[in-house]
Amino acid sequence: GAVVSQHPSWVICKSGTSVKIECRSLDFQATTMFWYRQFPKQSLMLMATSNEGSKATYEQGVEKDKFLINHASLTLSTLTVTSAHPEDSSFYICSASRAGEGRGTQYFGPGTRLTVL
Amino acid sequence: QKEVEQDPGPLSVPEGAIVSLNCTYSNSAFQYFMWYRQYSRKGPELLMYTYSSGNKEDGRFTAQVDKSSKYISLFIRDSQPSDSATYLCAMSLSGNTGKLIFGQGTTLQVKP
Numbered sequence: 001g002a003v004v005s006q007h008p009s010w011v012i013c014k015s016g017t018s019v020k021i022e023c024r025s026l027d028f029q030a031t032t033m034f035w036y037r038q039f040p041k042q043s044l045m046l047m048a049t050s051n052e053g054s055k056a057t058y059e060q061g062v063e064k065d066k067f068l069i070n071h072a073s074l075t076l077s078t079l080t081v082t083s084a085h086p087e088d089s090s091f092y093i094c095s096a097s098r099a100g101e102g103r104g105t106q107y108f109g110p111g112t113r114l115t116v117l
Numbered sequence: 118q119k120e121v122e123q124d125p126g127p128l129s130v131p132e133g134a135i136v137s138l139n140c141t142y143s144n145s146a147f148q149y150f151m152w153y154r155q156y157s158r159k160g161p162e163l164l165m166y167t168y169s170s171g172n173k174e175d176g177r178f179t180a181q182v183d184k185s186s187k188y189i190s191l192f193i194r195d196s197q198p199s200d201s202a203t204y205l206c207a208m209s210l211s212g213n214t215g216k217l218i219f220g221q222g223t224t225l226q227v228k229p
Contacts, residue, residue, distance in 0.1 A: 004160075032215055041125070043205065043219040044161070093160050097215060106217060108153070108160035 001027045004096050006109035013084055014117055021079045021112045023094030030096035033077040034106060035069060038091040050077055084116045120144055123206055123220030132229050136193040140206035140220045143187065147208040147218075150182050152191045155203045155222065164204075165191065196227045 003026040013019050023033060032051050036044040048069050050056040056069035068080040077096075081088055091113050095106035123140045130136055138152075149168055153161035165180040167173050167189075173180045179192040189208075193200055206220040 006160075034215065034217075043123075043221045044217075045219075046216055049215060091158075095160075105151075105163065105166055106215070107163065110160045111158070113158070 002098060002107040003027050004030075004094065004107050004109040006094055006112050008112060009110060010113045010115075012115045012117065015085055016083055018080055018082045019084055019114060021081075021092055021094075021114075023077045023079070023096070023109055025075045025096045025098075025107075028096075028098045029074040030077075031074070031099045032097045033071055034095045034097075035067075035077075035079050036093045036095065038093060038111075040091075044093060047079075081114065084114070086116045089114055089116045118143060119221075120218050121206065121208060121220040123223055125221050125223060127224040127226060129226045129228060130196055132196060132198060132227055134196050134227070136196050136200070136225060136227075138191040138193075138204050138206075138223050138225070140189050141187055142189075142208060142218075144208075144210075144218075145184070145187065146210050149209045150180070150189050151207045151209075151217070152178075152180055153205040153207060153219075155205060157203075161205055193225075196225075198227045198229050201226045 005024045007022045035047045038044045047062045048056045048058045050071040052074050058064045071077040093111040095108045121142045152165040155161040170182045170184045177194045181190045203222040203224045205222040207217040
């Protein structure tokens with residue numbers, strides 16, 4: 001158990017457009033979902049934390065108006081990159097924590113590779 | 118200084134070797150320590166989860182935490198080519214805030 005999916009797995013878009021990435025917990029209810037960004041050969045950097053029905057908490061330096069997070073249900077969170085620019089090209093990964101295990105344990109999705117032209 | 122330091126490697130070993138992967142950290146408040154395995158272009162997969170100091174074993178994997186030295190290790194016995202991946206250490210503060218701080222990751226290649 002504890003499977004997390006992401007869609008799409010790969011997206012290319014033009015500069016100035018918006019892109020939505022979905023993160024779903026397939027076989028469990030996720031009390032909290034997390035969004036990370038990973039640049040090539042670098043580690044994962046937490047962007048924001050979201051709880052179902054609440055506003056997301058963004059890490060310092062992450063623009064909340066640019067990276068819109070909606071946690072609509074206990075199994076779905078979305079990240080929308082608005083007015084994307086080439087510097088937003090990265091690997092975006094979501095994770096989810098399961099009720100009863102605490103937020104120290106996170107199950108990661110397969111990631112979405114975003115390329116902005 | 119980064120909160121979590123991890124040698125990026127790459128580390129190349131022959132099949133069957135014992136692999137030792139390590140991370141050091143600076144924040145003594147970290148209480149939860151994890152090791153993740155990440156294959157190329159995939160999301161990280163949780164391998165080991167340890168609370169506070171001590172050892173934990175799961176099959177061919179052993180995780181060690183030495184809080185006095187701020188040093189954690191992952192040992193892989195009888196390494197296999199399928200173990201070739203990037204291994205990320207991660208840690209979080211007490212109180213279970215959920216925020217994970219990751220090391221840079223060590224790339225491991227196990228040669229047949």
